Amino acid sequence: MNSTRATDFITPKSRVSRLFRDSVLELAEQYPFARRLVNSGRLSLPCRYDGSPLNGHEAEGLPLELRPGSPAKDAPIGLAGRRAWLLNQLGERFVLLLDGRVDSARAEALRAELAPLLEERADLDLLVVGPAPHALTELPRSRQVEDVENLIGERYGLGAGIAYLIRPDQHVTARWHAVTAAAVGEAMDRALGAYLAPSTVQEAPMPRLELNPNFTDPDAFYAALTELHRERSEAESERINARLILLLANHIGDQQVLEEALAIAGQATTQPSERLESAKDSTGR
Numbered sequence: 001m002n003s004t005r006a007t008d009f010i011t012p013k014s015r016v017s018r019l020f021r022d023s024v025l026e027l028a029e030q031y032p033f034a035r036r037l038v039n040s041g042r043l044s045l046p047c048r049y050d051g052s053p054l055n056g057h058e059a060e061g062l063p064l065e066l067r068p069g070s071p072a073k074d075a076p077i078g079l080a081g082r083r084a085w086l087l088n089q090l091g092e093r094f095v096l097l098l099d100g101r102v103d104s105a106r107a108e109a110l111r112a113e114l115a116p117l118l119e120e121r122a123d124l125d126l127l128v129v130g131p132a133p134h135a136l137t138e139l140p141r142s143r144q145v146e147d148v149e150n151l152i153g154e155r156y157g158l159g160a161g162i163a164y165l166i167r168p169d170q171h172v173t174a175r176w177h178a179v180t181a182a183a184v185g186e187a188m189d190r191a192l193g194a195y196l197a198p199s200t201v202q203e204a205p206m207p208r209l210e211l212n213p214n215f216t217d218p219d220a221f222y223a224a225l226t227e228l229h230r231e232r233s234e235a236e237s238e239r240i241n242a243r244l245i246l247l248l249a250n251h252i253g254d255q256q257v258l259e260e261a262l263a264i265a266g267q268a269t270t271q272p273s274e275r276l277e278s279a280k281d282s283t284g285r
Helices: 002-010 015-028 104-120 151-156 181-191 218-228 234-252 255-265 272-283
Strands: 076-079 082-085 094-099 124-130 142-146 163-166 172-176
Touching (some): 015 234, 104 124, 163 181, 172 181
Parallel strands (some): 094 124, 124 142
Antiparallel strands (some): 076 082, 076 142, 094 163, 163 172
16 A cells, blocks of 8 residues: 555646645645655554553653654764664663753753662663763763764754653653653653553544634635635646645644545535526526
């Protein structure tokens, strides 16, 4: 199925398919969401466990694609004077990825927090993004890596003291702007199922497409929509509509809601104006 989707993207089979493909490529030049839609061939994608009871603390303002339950992203690193890759340093154990580019005072405070934790939790390693003070790099089971191309910082939204806890399966389990030993310990226990109980495992409510009035100003929206298409050619309007669909679909995000909207939209058969003319003919008015 994945190869078929890639083929359909590379060589669209219809004018409308080509229209959406070209709109994706156009939007991808500026907007990150559209780059995920560019399908030049992919065999599989890692699972994202949104809503899992094994997920821990979430910190606001960090990249959405690395929220708890998401697969860790790779990046080139410097390790002990050689080039390496971040994902090769993760897996099989819990790893606390810490931006150690902090001043000496904060490094000492972090060392005081993390040293007892590392002594207590033998299944936890520390990976410090440096250059970091010795107070951090000399902690038990710690290694320092360099962000040689600034891609760890960009992809993980790093800043001084920000930390990610990575599970043995290379998925993010929790992240913090200011990490504490208690928070890391709690997140590890949660990831290991310590807090699971029948009463705490609840099914998330099924998302639904909103079909009741939800516009803050329906007249203003309709006027803006028609104005957007004023004096446009048919081809220009089609490109605008395709871009608008992709932008709003990304904003909605939820696949079930999108599929419900697609199903309703696909029920269209004749234009309302055609049905009105047919009704006039049948009544003779």
